[in-house]
Amino acid sequence: MGKVVKLGARPEDLIETTDAGGAHIFEGRVDFTESLGEVTILYFEKVNGADPVIAKLPGIHSDLRGRNVRLSAAPEKVQVFHEGRSLYYR
Numbered sequence: 001m002g003k004v005v006k007l008g009a010r011p012e013d014l015i016e017t018t019d020a021g022g023a024h025i026f027e028g029r030v031d032f033t034e035s036l037g038e039v040t041i042l043y044f045e046k047v048n049g050a051d052p053v054i055a056k057l058p059g060i061h062s063d064l065r066g067r068n069v070r071l072s073a074a075p076e077k078v079q080v081f082h083e084g085r086s087l088y089y090r
Helices: none
Strands: 006-008 026-035 039-044 054-058 068-072 079-082
Antiparallel strands (some): 006 079, 026 068
């Protein structure tokens, strides 16, 4: 359709992509982590003034701080926006 869009996904819908050549929607360096027992929240370094990215992964991930991490999400969990409005239709 030729429209410029932005993609969004909720922090709990993001999953770590461990395949080096695998598809991903975000890649960044983890600034710090917060382990909450059943989940670990990842806070990524901001790049070029972009909005901060936060991911919520199931389980404990104590080894991700300072590492580059690739994230993906199931297609049905990705939201598409154009000019601030959701293009989500069902």
